[in-house]
Amino acid sequence: MRxxxxxxxxxxxxxxxxxxxxxxRSVGKGDKMNFDPSQIPNDLKGAFEIMKVKCIQCHTxxxxxxxxxxxxxxxxGQPFDKQATKAYGIKMLRKPKSNMxxxxxxxxxxxxxxxxxxxxxx
Amino acid sequence: xxxxIRNALYLILSVMAVVLxxxxxxxxxxxxxxxxxxxxxxxxxxxxxxxxxxxxxxxGFVWNKKGKDSAAAENKAAVKGEGDPDILKQLKEFxxxxxxxxxxxxxxxxxKKSEPLWLAGLPQTVPLSVSAALNAAYxxxxxxxxxxxxxxxxxxxxGGVFRDKIGFFLKxxxxxxxxxxxxxxxxxxxSNPPYANDLDEFYLVWRKALGTPVNLKAGRFRPTLSLWKKxxxxxxxxxxxxxxxxxxxxxxxxxxxxALEANAxxxxxxxxxxxxxxxxxxxxxxxxxxxxVKIGGSxxxxxxxxxxxxxxxIFDYIYLVLGAYGYTGRNSIDLFSTQLNNFYRAGADVxxxxxxxxxxxxxxxxxxxxPDFSSHVEAVTDVWAAQAExxxxxxLLAFVRYELTSFTDGSRINRIIxxxxxxxxxxxxxxxxxxHVATENSVVANSSSDIVLVGARIAF
Numbered sequence: 221m222r223x224x225x226x227x228x229x230x231x232x233x234x235x236x237x238x239x240x241x242x243x244x245r246s247v248g249k250g251d252k253m254n255f256d257p258s259q260i261p262n263d264l265k266g267a268f269e270i271m272k273v274k275c276i277q278c279h280t281x282x283x284x285x286x287x288x289x290x291x292x293x294x295x296x297g298q299p300f301d302k303q304a305t306k307a308y309g310i311k312m313l314r315k316p317k318s319n320m321x322x323x324x325x326x327x328x329x330x331x332x333x334x335x336x337x338x339x340x341x342x
Numbered sequence: 343x344x345x346x347i348r349n350a351l352y353l354i355l356s357v358m359a360v361v362l363x364x365x366x367x368x369x370x371x372x373x374x375x376x377x378x379x380x381x382x383x384x385x386x387x388x389x390x391x392x393x394x395x396x397x398x399x400x401x402g403f404v405w406n407k408k409g410k411d412s413a414a415a416e417n418k419a420a421v422k423g424e425g426d427p428d429i430l431k432q433l434k435e436f437x438x439x440x441x442x443x444x445x446x447x448x449x450x451x452x453x454k455k456s457e458p459l460w461l462a463g464l465p466q467t468v469p470l471s472v473s474a475a476l477n478a479a480y481x482x483x484x485x486x487x488x489x490x491x492x493x494x495x496x497x498x499x500x501g502g503v504f505r506d507k508i509g510f511f512l513k514x515x516x517x518x519x520x521x522x523x524x525x526x527x528x529x530x531x532x533s534n535p536p537y538a539n540d541l542d543e544f545y546l547v548w549r550k551a552l553g554t555p556v557n558l559k560a561g562r563f564r565p566t567l568s569l570w571k572k573x574x575x576x577x578x579x580x581x582x583x584x585x586x587x588x589x590x591x592x593x594x595x596x597x598x599x600x601a602l603e604a605n606a607x608x609x610x611x612x613x614x615x616x617x618x619x620x621x622x623x624x625x626x627x628x629x630x631x632x633x634x635v636k637i638g639g640s641x642x643x644x645x646x647x648x649x650x651x652x653x654x655x656i657f658d659y660i661y662l663v664l665g666a667y668g669y670t671g672r673n674s675i676d677l678f679s680t681q682l683n684n685f686y687r688a689g690a691d692v693x694x695x696x697x698x699x700x701x702x703x704x705x706x707x708x709x710x711x712x713p714d715f716s717s718h719v720e721a722v723t724d725v726w727a728a729q730a731e732x733x734x735x736x737x738l739l740a741f742v743r744y745e746l747t748s749f750t751d752g753s754r755i756n757r758i759i760x761x762x763x764x765x766x767x768x769x770x771x772x773x774x775x776x777x778h779v780a781t782e783n784s785v786v787a788n789s790s791s792d793i794v795l796v797g798a799r800i801a802f
Contacts, residue, residue, distance in 0.1 A: 278382065278736075295379040296405040307646040314639065314646075314659060316698040317382065317736040326651045 244339045246285045253282040255335065264334055267327035274320050275328070288335045305332040371471035371769065371801045372501050373403070381768035387739045388771055388801065390576045393636075393661065393695075397644040400605070400613055402509035402549040402557050403501060406644040460505065469502035472516075473801040477578060480794040494519050497542065499801070509547035511563070513573075515540050543598055559603040559617075566605060566615035566632045567595045567667040568704065569691040576731070577761040578775045578797045582745040583689060583704040583725045589713025591673055591683055595706070599628075610641040619671065628671030637662045639695070656696075663693040675715040683712040700731040724748045737765045753783040773797040 245256035260268045275284060287293050287300040298304065309329040312318045320328075374381055381388050384395025391399065398405065455466050477493040500512040545561030564571050572580040579585075584595040603617030612635050619628040639661025640646050649658045669687040674680075689706035704727040712718045729743035745757040761775035773796070780790040 279380065295377050295383070298405065306651075309651065310646040310649045310658075311640070313649070313651075316386075316733055322651055322654060329651070 243341050244285070244289050244335055246289070251280040251282060253280065253285050255281070255285060255288075259338065260331075261334070264327075264331050267331035270324050271328050271331060274318070274324060277319060278315075278317065284332070288332065288339055291336075291339070300336075302333050302336060305329050305336065308332075371473075372467070372469040372499065373398075375467040376465050376469060376502055377405070382736065385768070386733060387576050387737070387763045387765045388768065388799075389573060391574050393639055394644055397640065397642050400607060400642050401644075402547040403503045403511070404506050404509070404549065463504040463508075465502040465504070469500050471499040471501075471801055473497045473499055473799070475797060475799045477798075478796045481791065483791040492519055503549070507549055509549060509557075510545070511547075512544045513542040514544075515542055555606045555608070557605050559605065560601070562598050562600050563603075564596060564598050565601055565617055565619065565630050565669065566603060567630060567669060567687075568689055568706070569634060569663060569665040569693050570702065570704070572596045576739055576741065576763040576771075576773070577743075577759065578773050578795045579759060579777065581702075581704055581727050581729075581743075582747055582755075582757065583691075583706040583727045586706070586708075586723065586725050586747060588685070588708050588710050588721055588723050589683075590675060590715050591685060591710060591713050593669075593671065593673060593685060593687070593708075595667075595669070595687060595689070605632075607642045610643050610645060611636045613642050621673075626672070628669070630667065630669040632665065632667040634663055634665035634691075637664075659697045661695050663691075665691040665693070679715065681712060681715040683710050683715060685710040685713070698733040700729075700733075702729040702731070703727070721750045723750070739763045751784060753781070753785075756780045756782070769801045771797075771799045773799070 245259055246253050247256050248254055254272065255268070257265075257268065271284070272281070275281060283294055291300055292298070293300045293304065293308075306329055309325045309332075312320050312328075313322060313325045371381070373384070377383075384391060384398055386392050459466055474496045475494065479490045479493065481488055481490075495518040496516045498512070498514040498516050501510065503509040541562060543561075543563050545559055545563040548558040548560075550556070551558045564573070568581070568584045570581050571584055575581070580596060587594050599619040600621065601617045601619045603615055605613065605615035607613055612633065615632040617630050619630065621628070636642060638647065638657065647658070649655075667687075667689050670685070672682055672684045674682050685708060687706060687708045689704065691705075692701070692703040694701040694703075704725075706725045708723045710721045710723075713721045725745065725747045727743060727745045729741050731739060731741035733739045740760070740762045742758070742760040745755075745759070747755040747757075756779070758778045759775060761773060763771055763773045765771045775795040775797070777793045777795065778790065779793070780788070782788050
């Protein structure tokens with residue numbers, strides 16, 4: 221019994237010791253990972269819906285979540301800041317397969333900039 | 343729990359872990375694995391490159407390092423310690439490129455990089471891939487053997503970069519069977535002379551040599567000439583402007599050569615390359631040069647244009663690449679022959695992309711002083727090509743190409759090639775291509791032929 225208790229305590233400690241490294245919360249794991257919808261303000265909910273539908277046509281939301289949380293684009297290893305969000309927005313606008321309109325890109329860039337600001341808060 | 347059961351459980355779990363990880367790890371080739379990204383990042387329909395793939399290639403297999411210097415400086419200031427100054431320097435550099443400015447460790451799900459591997463200069467994944475092609479041809483104009491199902495090839499590919507300094511690429515033809523004709527098939531040779539053609543390409547790139555913008559490339563590779571080559575296409579047949587040969591001369595712009603090349607990106611939108619080719623039996627080395635300019639779109643370092651998201655403009659979706667090249671050399675039928683052929687090849691290309699549509703225009707001229715290695719009758723050959731391409735969906739692309747080859751004696755070859763390429767997965771491609779070839783000849787009767795090619799290609 222003592223062994224089981226120690227084991228349980230250890231598991232709980234490990235579970236709660238997982239580092240929370242950013243202010244931006246995510247839900248799900250792997251290809252199901254997404255931003256926690258509760259932290260998206262009402263005026264950006266529409267942009268979040270666009271992001272959820274359009275961005276996953278080519279890549280998982282995990283890639284975006286990691287970029288925002290770490291400040292590093294996972295593929296290129298380059299800083300993911302507001303300059304980068306605009307550049308990625310333009311890239312997606314120009315990408316033949318992205319199926320994103322200019323207005324949609326603009327809204328998603330605004331959302332990513334908001335998330336970057338949130339992530340930077342102390 | 344008896345040891346035997348526990349060990350069996352460990353074994354089953356270990357095997358499951360390996361199997362599950364293999365499913366994702368081996369689904370895509372070396373660059374995808376190393377950078378944890380999909381094929382479509384660099385390709386339209388594999389293996390044709392998009393503008394980001396082209397930039398990745400031009401930069402020696404490294405992504406644009408925008409903002410790296412400032413991030414590196416920030417991290418260098420944060421890293422403290424004593425010890426071997428060389429190792430410390432390496433660790434600081436490693437920290438600057440692999441971790442977040444804010445976080446020491448990436449969160450769960452983020453790609454993790456091994457410091458020891460990086461310190462050893464090794465890629466994070468084993469940089470090997472296999473590419474395999476099956477081609478079938480139907481030619482109604484021949485008497486026998488109308489259907490040919492025996493054309494197949496398997497190649498081993500390796501590519502990557504050692505700590506962003508030394509890029510490398512290798513293509514080794516493991517197996518090939520079937521008739522090789524560059525104008526109708528993409529099957530590589532691995533026949534005579536023994537093993538000479540097995541190694542299709544193997545080269546190293548010293549990136550930004552001695553701190554200059556110049557990349558030095560050495561080994562066996564296709565010299566940087568035309569904007570397109572046989573490894574960068576959606577169809578089965580190659581552009582006539584790069585694959586054509588004159589008389590008995592074996593030179594084509596698509597041939598791999600043992601060469602040394604210097605190339606550089608200037609002002610982010612100009613790409614220049616110059617090289618020397620060495621071949622046994624030459625009196626002098628051969629030489630070539632290339633220049634291309636990109637207008638619109640992202641530049642050759644993948645920097646996106648500064649587009650106003652509030653204003654709609656068709657020009658935001660257009661880019662144009664203009665290229666020109668020249669190659670001069672001298673060859674003969676064998677090493678001891680005194681029947682030499684001096685030749686030059688010059689060409690110009692245009693690549694215009696408007697949203698999902700793409701137009702490729704190409705012209706090449708070759709002048710040979712003795713192309714049959716006997717008569718010393720000069721020949722001038724002009725080749726024109728135009729290809730209109732449209733991507734209907736991310737996995738479906740169609741094109742039609744017209745080619746005209748004009749010889750000194752007045753004879754001409756016209757080719758019309760419509761094709762459809764379908765990629766059910768990003769690393770799998772099916773191509774259906776039709777070729778109508780009409781030959782106009784001033785000496786013998788005109789002729790024509792029709793060929794249907796079906797190709798399947800996978801890479802993993």
